[in-house]
Structure formats: structure tokens, C-alpha cells
Amino acid sequence: xxxxxxxxxxxxxxxxxxxxxxxxxxxxxxxxxxxxxxxxxxxxxxxxxxxxxxxxxxxxxxxxxxxxxxxxxxxxxxxxxxxxxxxxxxxxxxxxxxxxxxxxxxxxxxxxxxxxxxxxxxxxxxxxxxxxxxxxxxxxxxxxxxxxxxxxxxxxxxxxxxxxxxxxxxxxxxxxxxxxxxxxxxxxxxxxxxxxxxxxxxxxxxxxxxxxxxxxxxxxxxxxxxxxxxxxxxxxxxxxxxxxxxxxxxxxxxxxxxxxxxxxxxxxxxxxxxxxxxxxxxxxxxxxxxxxxxxxxxxxxxxxxxxxxxxxxxxxxxxxxxxxxxxxxxxxxxxxxxxxxxxxxxxxxxxxxxxxxxxxxxxxxxxxxxxxxxxxxxxxxxxxxxxxxxxxxxxxxxxxxxxxxxxxxxxxxxxxxxxxxxxxxxxxxxxxxxxxxxxxxxxxxxxxxxxxxxxxxxxxxxxxxxxxxxxxxxxxxxxxxxxxxxxxxxxxxxxxxxxxxxxxxxxxxxxxxxxxx
Numbered sequence: 001x002x003x004x005x006x007x008x009x010x011x012x013x014x015x016x017x018x019x020x021x022x023x024x025x026x027x028x029x030x031x032x033x034x035x036x037x038x039x040x041x042x043x044x045x046x047x048x049x050x051x052x053x054x055x056x057x058x059x060x061x062x063x064x065x066x067x068x069x070x071x072x073x074x075x076x077x078x079x080x081x082x083x084x085x086x087x088x089x090x091x092x093x094x095x096x097x098x099x100x101x102x103x104x105x106x107x108x109x110x111x112x113x114x115x116x117x118x119x120x121x122x123x124x125x126x127x128x129x130x131x132x133x134x135x136x137x138x139x140x141x142x143x144x145x146x147x148x149x150x151x152x153x154x155x156x157x158x159x160x161x162x163x164x165x166x167x168x169x170x171x172x173x174x175x176x177x178x179x180x181x182x183x184x185x186x187x188x189x190x191x192x193x194x195x196x197x198x199x200x201x202x203x204x205x206x207x208x209x210x211x212x213x214x215x216x217x218x219x220x221x222x223x224x225x226x227x228x229x230x231x232x233x234x235x236x237x238x239x240x241x242x243x244x245x246x247x248x249x250x251x252x253x254x255x256x257x258x259x260x261x262x263x264x265x266x267x268x269x270x271x272x273x274x275x276x277x278x279x280x281x282x283x284x285x286x287x288x289x290x291x292x293x294x295x296x297x298x299x300x301x302x303x304x305x306x307x308x309x310x311x312x313x314x315x316x317x318x319x320x321x322x323x324x325x326x327x328x329x330x331x332x333x334x335x336x337x338x339x340x341x342x343x344x345x346x347x348x349x350x351x352x353x354x355x356x357x358x359x360x361x362x363x364x365x366x367x368x369x370x371x372x373x374x375x376x377x378x379x380x381x382x383x384x385x386x387x388x389x390x391x392x393x394x395x396x397x398x399x400x401x402x403x404x405x406x407x408x409x410x411x412x413x414x415x416x417x418x419x420x421x422x423x424x425x426x427x428x429x430x431x432x433x434x435x436x437x438x439x440x441x442x443x444x445x446x447x448x449x450x451x452x453x454x455x456x457x458x459x460x461x462x463x464x465x466x467x468x469x470x471x472x473x474x475x476x477x478x479x480x481x482x483x484x485x486x487x488x489x490x491x492x493x494x495x496x497x498x499x500x501x502x503x504x505x506x507x508x509x510x511x512x513x514x515x516x517x
Contacts, residue, residue, distance in 0.1 A: 012513045016403045018486045020506045021396065022047050024350025027303040031435050032406070032483065034399035039352075040485060041437065044394035045504070046328070046343065047350035051420065054394040054490050054502035055343075055354055057384035060377050061370060062093035069372025070109040070316075072363025077122035077138045082365045084378050085109040090134075090141070093378055103141050106131045110316055110361075112259050114159040116166060118182040125184055129157030129171040135184060148177055148188035158259045160206045162221045163236035169203045169223075169259075176203065176223065178238055191238055193223060193231055196246055201227035205255055207262035209269040209280050217267070220247060222280065224261065228254045228273060230283060251288045252278050256308070257318035263329060265322065265346060272320040272331065274308045276301060296329075296344065300351050304342075311337050321362040322346065323369045326382055332359055335374065356387050385424050385494025392493075396504060397437050398486040409514040410484055412477040417488060417507035420470055422500030427473055428489040431509060433481025440475065440487055470505065477509070484509060 021039030024047040029038065039045075045052045067087030075081040082094045088106045091099035108130040116123050124136040133153055135144045146153045146168075157171035166184060168177045174194030179186060193203070205224035209232065210217055223231040230250040237243025253275030255261040261272040269280040275291055282294025297304045311318075315334035322329050324346075331342040339358040344351050357379075359371035369381040379388070386392060403410070412431040419427055430440025486509060490502035 013510070014403070014513055015508050015510050016401070017508050018398055018401070018506060020052050020504045021398050022049060022052060022348065022350060024299060024345065024348070025352050026299050028299055028301045031400050032402070034401075036399050036401065038399045039396060040400060040435075041395060041397040042352040043355055043396075044353075044392060045396045045490075045502075046326075046352055047345055047348065048327075049345075049348055051503045051505050052352075052396060053420070053504070054392060054425070054492055056382045056499050057386045057392055057492070057494070057496070058357060058371075058379045058381045058388065059384055059496045060388050061096045061380040062091070062099045062378040063376070064098045065089070065091055065372075065376040065378070067109070067376055068360055068374045069376065069378055070361055071111045071113065072361055072365070072370050072372060072378070073111065073113050073124065073126070074363060074365035075115065075122075075124050075136065075138070076366075077117075079138065080366060081138075082370070083136075084372060085111055086372070086376055099378075103134065112158045114161050114166065116161050116184055118184065120184075123184045125159050125166055127156040127159050127168060129155060133159075144185040146177075146179070146185055146188050148190060150190065151177065151188060158204075158206050160208060160221075162208050163219060165236075165238075167206060167221065169206055172202050174203055174225075176206070189238070191244075193246075196231055196249060197225055197229055198249060199225065199227040199229045199251065201225040201229065205259045205261050207269050207271075208264070210264075210267045212267050222262075222269060224255050224271065226254065228252045228288075230271070230280070232280075232284070248284065250284050252283050252291060253288070254313050256313055257320060258316060260316075260319040260321075263320045263322050265329070270296065270320065270329070272318065274305075274313060276304050277320065277329075277331070296349055297351075299349070300342065307333065307337065307342075317360055319362055321364070323364055323382070325367045326369075328369075330354075330362055332362055332371075335360065356390070356392065357381065383499075384496040385422065385492050385498060385500035386496065389496075391491050394490040394492070394502060395439070396486075396488040397432065398488075400435060400483045400485045402483050403511075405513070406482060407516045409480055409482055409516075410511045411514060412479050412484055412509055412511040414474055414510040415477045415486055415507060416472055416474045416510075417486070418470060418472055418505035419488075420501045420503030420505070422492070422494070422502060424492055424494030424498075424500035425502040426491045426493075427502070428491070429473060429475035429477075430487045430489075431477035431479050431511075432485050432487050433479035434483055437485075437487065438479065440489060472507075477511075484511065 023037035026038040065086035071085040073083035090103035158169035235244035253273035276295035276297035
């Protein structure tokens with residue numbers, strides 16, 4: 001009897017590697033069958049092709065806008081400018097600091113913005129469906145008129161440049177308008193499209209799709225209705241039937257973010273809908289019921305559907321934006337969801353979640369990323385190693401693994417991790433068991449004490465750059481379960497100028513294997 005009891009309680013010491021979840025946050029797979037490079041939770045860690053790394057910090061860039069910031073407005077010309085719209089005003093925030101207003105007396109602050117360059121210079125054309133359209137010529141803001149038979153210019157709500165013309169949507173209608181070739185103001189001509197719409201609704205969004213062909217490329221104008229109907233037009237001359245024609249109509253979920261539901265990614269056009277984010281190349285080739293097969297949100301599909309159910313579709317804070325410098329596509333969620341964004345690596349398609357950035361809108365300028373806040377401030381993101389002085393708290397829970405045995409209990413004793421460590425980063429390591437996450441206790445900080453160098457200021461190889469040192473850390477682990485997952489937490493408490501890296505490469509779990517109960 002004693003020998004039998006010892007056999008039942010005998011444990012075998014084993015080790016097993018775990019991978020950094022470069023495949024990203026996955027909620028579309030069963031917990032017991034997760035890919036080894038997936039994450040059960042990935043908050044403030046961004047998945048790259050060879051590691052996951054903590055997102056960088058954010059700082060208040062411009063202040064004093066006095067109301068919720070609803071639009072970031074970049075301008076590139078002979079001089080580069082950055083503006084932001086809040087309340088009844090537009091502010092020049094190019095130099096940061098306390099903002100100064102350049103346009104006042106407006107009704108709305110959620111603008112549709114299009115830059116356009118012709119022989120007369122580089123212009124910004126702005127419409128919002130409430131106010132007289134605005135024009136900026138690089139130095140002066142004006143209300144240079146847009147006119148048309150039956151048109152009230154204040155009702156123009158979306159503007160897009162397509163094939164050497166500016167095109168507009170008239171709000172709450174199925175009508176678009178276009179200006180003369182290379183014009184930024186003047187007479188506009190109506191082009192009704194309601195007769196081609198099968199599902200009713202009104203037009204809410206417009207974008208441009210570039211199609212690679214063997215003979216070159218072809219641009220198409222894409223219209224989105226409130227009912228999720230896509231209309232694709234080809235041609236450049238709407239004054240003739242043969243010069244501008246309908247290619248087809250297609251059905252997807254209802255759009256999120258109105259005109260901010262589109263994002264150009266290479267030659268494709270991504271569309272943010274209640275069904276997920278759908279590349280137009282998939283939308284035109286799949287039935288709506290099968291669009292999950294082509295959605296870039298497939299990896300987080302259950303979470304996406306639940307978020308849409310919880311937050312609804314009417315908030316104008318939904319926004320899909322890109323930050324090419326960091327290979328990011330960012331989904332801004334409505335404020336009622338909390339300070340969260342869903343973020344995808346545009347190279348790998350891997351997802352994660354950012355939190356701690358209370359944003360109302362996003363924009364890029366000069367390869368820099370900015371977001372507006374409800375408190376009247378504009379912040380720059382992906383800079384420094386804190387959020388305006390507050391620590392960045394990051395959590396990674398890797399894939400749950402049974403290590404080939406879904407019956408026997410495991411007793412982890414130690415976890416090791418290959419880490420990239422910055423001067424202001426503290427790591428915490430642990431192991432969780434059976435789908436219940438336990439946040440690990442603190443490790444001592446084993447990081448270099450040399451202050452991190454400033455990027456583009458210090459000489460390469462002459463200073464220590466945070467994140468260039470790869471080290472290994474170990475921590476004891478106490479848990480019991482059939483399925484185990486590595487847990488890495490990083491807390492970054494740095495300054496506004498130096499980045500403190502927190503990169504995770506992978507590691508090993510040491511555990512004892514018991515006998516099935």
C-alpha cells in the first residue's frame with residue numbers, strides 16, 4: 001500500500017520553453033488549444049515580429065483648448081503646421097505648450113479634413129456638416145465658398161480627394177458633390193447615388209481604393225452607407241456616363257466612426273464595421289456571412305463583437321487610424337469603454353490592447369502620433385517612458401499550455417525569461433494555472449544604472465541605449481494546475497524624453513509533474 005501511495009504522489013522534474021506571444025492577443029481560440037505564440041492577455045505590450053515590447057509613453061503636448069478635442073489636423077506645405085479642433089475653435093498647436101486659437105465661432109469640432117495641392121499651393125479643406133466649410137492656404141484660414149444648385153454648403157460633412165478633384169458627402173442624404181478639376185472652392189456639381197443603394201440609409205463615409213493591375217494601378221472611389229453598403233465607382237470624369245461608373249455594391253456590417261471608419265493600408269482599404277475590420281479586397285469577394293474569414297480582427301472576433309454590443313455604433317469617438325512608423329493600426333474605443341485602444345501590428349496582424357491613454361481622437365504629423373483628450377489637452381504618444389509622469393503598467397499572460405499532458409497536475413517551481421531591460425523598467429515574473437491569472441510578486445531590479453541616452457542626441461556606441469541589453473531573469477513560481485501560462489509584468493517609471501525598453505523574447509518554465517488524480 002505504501003509503495004502504491006508513493007507511486008501516485010511521485011513527481012518528475014521537467015522544463016518547458018515558452019514563446020513570446022508575437023502572434024498577439026487571441027480570443028478566438030479555446031484556452032486549452034492556444035497557439036504557443038499567442039497571448040491570453042496582452043495589455044500595453046505591443047507584439048513585434050521577434051518580441052513583444054512595452055508601448056512607449058505619452059506627454060501633454062498642447063494644453064488650454066478648453067473643451068473636448070475632436071480633431072487633430074496636420075498640414076504639410078512650405079511650412080508644416082499642426083492644428084486641433086475643440087469646442088467652437090481651431091487651435092494652432094505646432095509649437096506645443098498653451099494653444100492659441102486661429103478660428104473661432106464654429107458650431108462643431110469634429111471635422112473631415114483633406115489636404116490638396118494644385119498649382120496655387122497646398123491647401124486644407126475642412127467640412128463638418130454644421131459650419132461653413134473652411135480653407136487653409138498655409139498662412140490664412142478662410143470660408144472660401146463652395147456653391148451648387150440646391151446645395152447648402154454647411155451640410156457638407158465629408159471631403160476626400162480623388163482623381164484630381166475634391167469630393168464631398170452631403171449629410172443625411174444619398175448625394176455626393178464634386179468640384180472642378182484641381183479646384184478647392186467654387187461651383188460644385190451633385191451626383192446622386194441613391195438609385196444604386198439596395199439597403200436604404202444615407203451616406204456616411206468615403207475613401208479611395210487603389211487596385212494593382214498588370215498594366216499599372218487603378219483608383220476607385222468608395223462610398224459607405226449607414227447600413228453597411230459599399231458602393232465602388234471607377235473613372236475620373238463624372239461629367240460623362242462613360243467617364244465615371246459604378247463597379248458594384250457590396251454589403252458588410254454597419255460602419256463604426258462614420259467617416260473615420262476607413263484606413264488605407266498599402267493598396268488595400270480597411271473598413272471598420274460591426275462585424276470587424278474588413279479589407280475591401282475581402283468585402284467585395286465574400287458574402288457578409290463569411291467576412292470573418294477575411295477580417296483582420298479575426299483573432300479577437302469574440303471580443304470585437306462583445307465590444308460593439310456593449311458600446312453601440314453611434315459614438316463618434318470610434319476611429320481607425322494608422323501610425324506607419326511603428327507599424328500600428330489603432331482602434332479608438334468610445335470613452336464609455338474606458339481609456340482603451342485595440343492595436344494591431346500592420347505587418348503581422350497581431351493584436352494587443354493599450355490602456356491608460358484617455359483619448360477622444362487620433363492623428364499623425366511628421367511621423368509623430370498625437371491624440372486629443374476630453375480635458376482640452378493634446379498629447380503625443382510613443383514618446384518617453386511614462387504617461388505624463390505616471391508609470392506605464394504592462395501585463396502579458398502567455399498561451400495556456402498543458403505540455404502534452406492534459407490530465408496530470410503540474411507544480412511550477414521557477415520561471416526564466418529572456419528580457420530587454422531599460423534603465424527605468426522593473427519586471428515581475430510568475431506562472432498562473434488553470435485559466436486563473438495571478439499577478440506575480442516583484443523581482444529585484446537588475447537593470448543597468450547608466451541613464452538612458454536620448455535618441456538622435458547621443459552618439460551611437462558611445463552611450464547606453466535602453467533596450468539594447470538582453471538579459472535573463474528568474475523567479476520562483478508557486479501554482480498548481482493542469483494548464484500553465486507565463487505571466488510577465490513590466491512597470492516603467494521614467495521621464496518624458498528617454499525611452500526605457502521592456503522587451504520579452506521568451507523563456508522557460510521549470511515544473512514538477514504529478515500523477516493523475
